[in-house]
Structures are given as structure tokens and as C-alpha cells.
Amino acid sequence: MGTHSTIKPALLPGDGQKSGWNAILPDRPATPLVGNHDADWVVVGAGFTGVSCARRLGELNPGHRIILLDALPLGFGASGRNSGVVTESLAPEGGIKGLSLQRARDKTRLMNAGTDLLRRQVQEHGIACDWSDKPRIKASTNPVGESYLRGLKEGYEKVGTRIDWVTRDEVRHNLGTDFYGSGIAIHGNGIVQPAALLRGLADNLPPNVLVADASPVIEMSRQAPFRLTLPGATVTCERVMLCCNIFLPQFGFGRGRYMFLATHASLTAPMSPEQASRFPLDEPFALVPAIHGAASLRRTADNRILMRKSTHYANRDLRFDWQALEQVRGAHRKAIDDRWPALRDLPIEHTWGGIVSYPANHGQVFGEFAPGLYASSSCCGIGVSLGAISGTLLAEMACGEGSALLDIVRAIPAPTPMPPEPMRRYIAEKALRRSTRKCQPD
Secondary structure, three states: OOOOOEEOOOOOOOOOOOOHHHHOOOOOOOOOOOEEEEEEEEEEOOOHHHHHHHHHHHHHOOOOOEEEEOOOOOOOOHHHOOOOEEOOOOOOOOOOOOOOHHHHHHHHHHHHHHHHHHHHHHHHHOOOOOOEOOOEEEEOOOHHHHHHHHHHHHHHHHOOOOEEEEOHHHHHHHHOOOOOOOEEEEOOOEEOOHHHHHHHHHHOOOOOEEEEOOOOOOEEEOOOOEEEEEOOEEEEEEEEEEOOHHHHHHHOOOOOOEEEEEEEEEEEOOOOHHHHOOOOOOOOEEEEEOOOOOOEEEEOOOOOEEEEEEEEEOOOOOOOOHHHHHHHHHHHHHHHHHHOHHHOOOOEEEEEEEEEEEEOOOOOEEEEEEOOEEEEEOOOOOHHHHHHHHHHHHHHHHOOOOOHHHHHHHHOOOOOOOOOOOHHHHHHHHHHHHHHHHOOOO
16 A cells, blocks of 8 residues: 555445435535535534534534535435434344344443434424434234244343333224234334434534535545545545445445345325324324334324335445336335225325445444544444444544443444355345245234
């Protein structure tokens, strides 16, 4: 490696399409960075990890200039297209082989802190994101799923999470469908409009933070002073914080240690008053599947139905297959109709998808990897709370702050190497097929 060598990401974020969550919000013009700039800090990636990192840097360094970059328009990445459940705990195993009780407790402590952090910011800044503290429900459709849920309930209780067992009738009362059997209600999480939450967080950053979206980094020097090249700008700085999640391997961190999955969701039009009246409760809900790969459901504050299912192994170029969306929309239409036959006339307004990353061992990239160069990647399907606290702790570490939470995240091992292609695809697709069979109704 030469002293003046640079990093040139081979792949850049390219989904670039609004999720339904973004589409139902007012248009927000992108503000790409233009010209030559000097900064004390640059944060790459404006999802929940990057926004939280920039916020904490701004608080700890009020006299410093911080630039927060994102390759896509704000909210077009994973942080603005997920199901909007701010998860605050993780049970042992948790559907991922090798997650020990101690690791689950450590992750739960981090996620508790991330959820509390976001909840405080929503209250402090009056962020209109439909935040609800109502418990999320995990429910089964068959005896295999119910047996799994009973073990999961014990696991959640071991990490200190409040769990209620809910009967089939109680599930029906909460969700307005008899599609599911019994389940568990998990307390402590948040349920939100994720794109609105991300926008609100970005709009309330300290005044010394400049947000520039639609600004991909196409080249970066490997040592300080760092020079970042963008399509219409350059930035020179002393410290760089990489919070770009699935694209972190493009900068050389975590390469070969993640599998990438394409996930899909649809959002309906608002229900009519007559359609909404068919539900026993007139309030939002969130259901997450008992087994990975099944459907996640939301009833939103404005009476829409979110259906999130249909997970596939992602292409190696990390580009989403938009041509598959019509087939996905049909599957989501059937899933909604199966659960609520009375909603057959409720149109689906938006269908979208994107790529998420999963490490084999629930590991995490976190820390300083060269003088002034820091990185964090913390998705694993629980990136809202874990991303928020990880970005905060990364900023604190870079500023010389210490804490028990920082000790926890620094002790989490790095993701273990995964087998090369095509073996990686074979293993992932086999696991997805197995999960799909388990969650099929009798």
C-alpha cells in the first residue's frame, strides 16, 4: 500500500427509489455538496448510525465543522424503508446460530440504550413520526411456530425483557384477523414512521453539522489528512467516520463477512372508515414474524396496512431487481387478502425493496482502523436502535469518551468470514427455504 494510495468503492448505492414511507411524506429536495470544503470531521452514511454519530460529534465539539454525507437522497436507504419497529431486545439464538446468552444480554443492553435515545430525541424535538410504545407481537401460524415462540419467550425473559403470552383470541382482537394462533407481546420497543423519524433527526442536528445527501464518495485517501472526492465536490478533513453499513466493505472493512438479502414491502392506501371499523381496536399495531422469513405487518397511524415479506438472496452487485416488484406486489396482495378478506378492495399504493446485510455470528464492525479513520456497521435486521447507539458510541470513542456501553460494543467480535460464492448463496437460500417451510400455515 503506497503512502498516497486511495480507496475507490467499486459499488455505490444505487437503489435510488422512494419507499412508501418516503412517498407519503412531502417532497424533500436533495442538497448535494458542491465545491471544495474543509472540515474537522466527515461522517459517511446518513442512516440512523451516521445521523447519531454526527449528532454526538456536534454536541461534543461545538467549535468543529462536521459534514454528514449520504450517497442517496435522505431516507432512501435502509433507514427509511424498513418496517419501522425500533427493536430494544434480542433473545438468545434469536434465529441466528451462535448467539449466546451473554451476547444477547449485551446486545439487549445496547438496543435498550438506542431505543431510549431515540425516544428522548423524538420527545425533545417534537419529531412527528407517529412514535408508539405499544408492544410488538410475534405470532405463529402453526404448532412449530408456537413451540418456537414458547422458547423465545423464555429467552427474552432471560435478558430482562417484559413478555406477555397472548392467546389466539387476544391476537385476533389486536390484529383483527384469525390468520394467526397464539403469540407473545414484547414490551419496550418503539413503533414509528421510519422515514419521518430519520428526517426529524437530521433536521434537528447541532448547527455545526452540514447535511449533504445525493453525495456519494467516489474516492478517498487512506490516511489523514483525508481527501474525499464526490461527483461535484471535494472535502479535506482530519477524521472520517464510515457509517455506510452494507457498503462498508467497499471501503475495505468486513469484506467477505456478510451475506446480503433483498427484502420487500408494500403499503396500502388509507382504509376507509367502513374498512377500519372492522378492526376490534382502532389503533396501530405491529406484528413481527415468529420465524425469520415470514411476514411483518403494520397498521399505521393513518390506517394503512404495511406488508413486509418475500426475502431473497441479493445479487453480488448489491443492485435491487426492480423488475421483480410486480411479482412481489402480487404476493403481498395475496398475503393481505388472506389475513383480511374484507380489505380485498383496498389498493396497494407503494411496493419497494432494498438490500440488508447479515453477519454469520451477529458480529459487528466497530472502532478505529487507522489513525483518524473509524467505522461502524450494525444492521443485522435490527439497525434502528443498534445503529443509533453504535453511531453515538463511535463518536464518543473518537472524542476520548468512555462508558460501560462503549466497553460492551468494543467487546463484540467482528463478523466471521463466510464461505465464497457460490457456496454462500447456496447456504443462504437453503436457510431461507427452511424458514419459509416452517412458517407455512397448516
